[in-house]
Amino acid sequence: MxxxxxxxASIGDKEILKGINLEVKAGEIHAIMGPNxxxxxxxxxxxxxxxxxxxTQGEITLDGEDLSELAPEERxxxxxxxxxxxxxxxxxxxxxxxxxxAINETRKAQGxxxxxxxxxxxxxxxxxxxxxIDRKFLSRSLNEGFSGGEKKRNEIFQxxxxxxxxxxxxxxxxxxxxxxxxxVANGVNKLKSDKNAIIIITHYQRxxxxxxxxxxxxxxxxxxxxxxxxxLALELEEKGYDWIKQxxxx
Amino acid sequence: xxxxxxxxxxxxxxxxxxxxHSELHDVRTLAIKNFEDKGFPTKKDEAxxxxxxxxxxxxxxxxxxxxxxxxxxxxxxxYFLHEIDTYKLVFIDGVFNSHLSSTTHEGMDxxxxxxALNKPKYKMVIDNYFNKIASKDExxxxxxxxxxxxxxxxxxxxxxxxxxxxxxxYFSTGSEVALLTQPRNLIIVGENSHVxxxxxxxxxxxxxxxxxxxxxxxxxxxxxxxxxxxQNDNLGANLxxxxxxxxxxxxxxxxxxxxxxxxxxxxxxxxxxxxxxxxSTLNGITIIGEKQHVDHYTLVKHSTPNCESFQDYKGxxxxxxxxxxxxxxxxxxxxxxxxxxQKSNNILLSDxxxxxxxxxxxxxxxxxxCSHGCTVGQLDETALFYxxxxxxxxxxxxxxxxxxxxxxxxxxxxxxxxxxxxTKIIATKLxxxxxxxx
Numbered sequence: 001m002x003x004x005x006x007x008x009a010s011i012g013d014k015e016i017l018k019g020i021n022l023e024v025k026a027g028e029i030h031a032i033m034g035p036n037x038x039x040x041x042x043x044x045x046x047x048x049x050x051x052x053x054x055x056t057q058g059e060i061t062l063d064g065e066d067l068s069e070l071a072p073e074e075r076x077x078x079x080x081x082x083x084x085x086x087x088x089x090x091x092x093x094x095x096x097x098x099x100x101x102a103i104n105e106t107r108k109a110q111g112x113x114x115x116x117x118x119x120x121x122x123x124x125x126x127x128x129x130x131x132x133i134d135r136k137f138l139s140r141s142l143n144e145g146f147s148g149g150e151k152k153r154n155e156i157f158q159x160x161x162x163x164x165x166x167x168x169x170x171x172x173x174x175x176x177x178x179x180x181x182x183x184v185a186n187g188v189n190k191l192k193s194d195k196n197a198i199i200i201i202t203h204y205q206r207x208x209x210x211x212x213x214x215x216x217x218x219x220x221x222x223x224x225x226x227x228x229x230x231x232l233a234l235e236l237e238e239k240g241y242d243w244i245k246q247x248x249x250x
Numbered sequence: 251x252x253x254x255x256x257x258x259x260x261x262x263x264x265x266x267x268x269x270x271h272s273e274l275h276d277v278r279t280l281a282i283k284n285f286e287d288k289g290f291p292t293k294k295d296e297a298x299x300x301x302x303x304x305x306x307x308x309x310x311x312x313x314x315x316x317x318x319x320x321x322x323x324x325x326x327x328x329y330f331l332h333e334i335d336t337y338k339l340v341f342i343d344g345v346f347n348s349h350l351s352s353t354t355h356e357g358m359d360x361x362x363x364x365x366a367l368n369k370p371k372y373k374m375v376i377d378n379y380f381n382k383i384a385s386k387d388e389x390x391x392x393x394x395x396x397x398x399x400x401x402x403x404x405x406x407x408x409x410x411x412x413x414x415x416x417x418x419x420y421f422s423t424g425s426e427v428a429l430l431t432q433p434r435n436l437i438i439v440g441e442n443s444h445v446x447x448x449x450x451x452x453x454x455x456x457x458x459x460x461x462x463x464x465x466x467x468x469x470x471x472x473x474x475x476x477x478x479x480x481q482n483d484n485l486g487a488n489l490x491x492x493x494x495x496x497x498x499x500x501x502x503x504x505x506x507x508x509x510x511x512x513x514x515x516x517x518x519x520x521x522x523x524x525x526x527x528x529x530s531t532l533n534g535i536t537i538i539g540e541k542q543h544v545d546h547y548t549l550v551k552h553s554t555p556n557c558e559s560f561q562d563y564k565g566x567x568x569x570x571x572x573x574x575x576x577x578x579x580x581x582x583x584x585x586x587x588x589x590x591x592q593k594s595n596n597i598l599l600s601d602x603x604x605x606x607x608x609x610x611x612x613x614x615x616x617x618x619x620c621s622h623g624c625t626v627g628q629l630d631e632t633a634l635f636y637x638x639x640x641x642x643x644x645x646x647x648x649x650x651x652x653x654x655x656x657x658x659x660x661x662x663x664x665x666x667x668x669x670x671x672x673t674k675i676i677a678t679k680l681x682x683x684x685x686x687x688x
Contacts, residue, residue, distance in 0.1 A: 049639070072639050073638040073642060076640060087636070088632055090650070091654050091657050091658065092657025092658075092661075093653065101646065101650065102642055103641075105646065
């Protein structure tokens with residue numbers, strides 16, 4: 001589904017991604033781990049189309065279609081979803097209004113009619129139950145005054161509403177306590193299917209206990225230096241990232 | 251004959267119509283003399299550095315409307331808050347219209363200035379309050395004082411909660427080619443009383459109008475006054491609003507100004523404290539485009555201890571529009587433990603839009619908390635990216651963000667129907683659909 005070949009990207013003069021290769025097929029869960037500054041969030045932003053970064057070499061394709069010329073909203077319409085590490089606060093716009101706008105804009109782009117209000121309400125109810133979200137929460141302003149855990153849960157709620165093909169979860173576990181983690185992980189597990197794919201970006205093994213990856217990659221210094229299965233994450237937890245750094249320097 | 255000369259000569263005709271022996275005559279005479287000496291302000295006046303009246307003053311304004319014009323309620327229904335019951339003071343081309351109004355004398359006075367200025371039963375109030383807080387120096391204010399004869403007169407006695415909001419509406423029919431109108435409002439709110447007032451100026455066609463209005467508000471101890479100014483007029487309308495607020499101990503007065511329309515709008519908003527533990531709130535939302543100009547000139551004078559003032563002005567400027575925010579806070583030596591906060595946040599949507607923001611703080615007390623913040627910028631890129639990532643195209647994302655930017659001030663509107671109305675106007679101006687609630 002997602003194919004990244006020899007991706008080089010910079011911000012200003014600084015090159016951050018130095019030749020990333022990654023293949024993600026439908027139905028798969030990939031974890032990308034690595035120390036701070038390795039380029040994990042940058043990779044996530046670039047797949048989503050953040051125009052602050054410049055792709056200097058290589059390509060990104062989704063189902064064979066080149067994403068490089070597409071604006072972020074166009075990539076979203078094709079089914080790309082990024083759960084932000086730091087979700088943005090938008091006071092005055094409720095969660096429901098925001099989702100309604102997002103869903104209807106996507107439908108418009110796909111040549112569909114707007115979802116009727118009654119259906120939208122039903123849809124919202126279903127998905128909020130899935131994520132154990134209180135209805136009152138949905139009429140609050142988007143992310144305003146939300147705790148870290150609530151923000152992350154709201155990201156997964158949006159993922160449930162938008163039903164993406166490719167979901168990238170950027171440090172979704174940071175700032176979550178055990179209960180919030182369980183709820184978020186449950187949500188993601190209920191949403192995964194053999195038609196979609198998930199990329200989990202994380203420092204820590206913890207989330208991967210709940211959302212078990214098919215593949216684990218280690219991103220270090222702008223490149224994927226090691227790949228393996230779920231047991232690689234456990235090895236990293238035991239040995240730390242120094243092990244990788246030492247291997248690379250040898 | 252330029253407008254100043256026209257006004258000075260019509261003052262003489264005006265005087266012939268009124269009782270020249272009353273004390274008011276002396277007040278008017280001093281006022282017209284002040285205007286004669288100073289004339290209309292120009293850009294050489296520091297207070298008018300960024301706002302020029304030249305092109306407005308070139309219009310050939312009629313100074314008194316000669317006809318009494320009628321309007322069908324159905325034509326103007328949309329300007330009122332028709333969903334709820336309100337008191338209404340409606341003026342057409344400066345003349346009170348009883349047909350559209352809804353006044354009262356039951357336990358309080360919500361009626362007209364012309365009655366208050368002429369009938370003996372109001373004399374004591376007029377002697378004690380009329381022109382007592384309005385400036386006697388500022389040229390346009392004194393011009394209004396010289397000709398003051400009609401407007402809203404609201405006197406709420408103590409311990410009265412006025413359950414219905416009061417709508418003060420000034421309509422211009424445009425039957426004159428260009429009209430100058432000078433409404434004068436006097437609002438007195440007694441101890442422990444509570445009133446909500448909405449004021450709106452609306453011209454009904456494109457003919458130029460210049461409104462030079464003066465409003466004096468007296469809030470007695472523990473009084474609560476919520477005042478809303480809706481400035482969403484046609485592009486031919488010009489408004490100079492001079493509002494003076496005098497507050498006594500523990501009173502709360504808030505003035506919310508919504509500036510969306512008009513050609514040139516100047517809001518002079520002044521607060522004076524005469525007591526401790528007073529709260530003053532000044533909020534504004536300005537959303538303009540084309541060649542519109544809005545100038546907010548505020549003054550809060552902290553002269554007594556333990557008082558607070560909050561100013562939050564948001565502005566969004568597109569095309570070649572221009573905005574000014576000049577916020578002055580004076581804290582006198584006796585005003586210890588003052589909390590004064592001022593924010594002016596502005597978004598420029600085009601290269602040709604301009605905002606001049608000038609906070610001015612003069613602080614003579616040493617135990618105070620004062621802050622000011624002016625920002626001028628564009629929309630937050632991270633927030634835009636977040637919305638685009640959710641499938642919302644850039645244009646719609648920008649509009650939603652701008653709506654969110656104005657939201658803090660919208661939240662402070664205490665009349666739900668008015669809040670909805672303003673929200674709708676803003677959402678329409680920005681091209682955003684917000685009406686969906688669970």
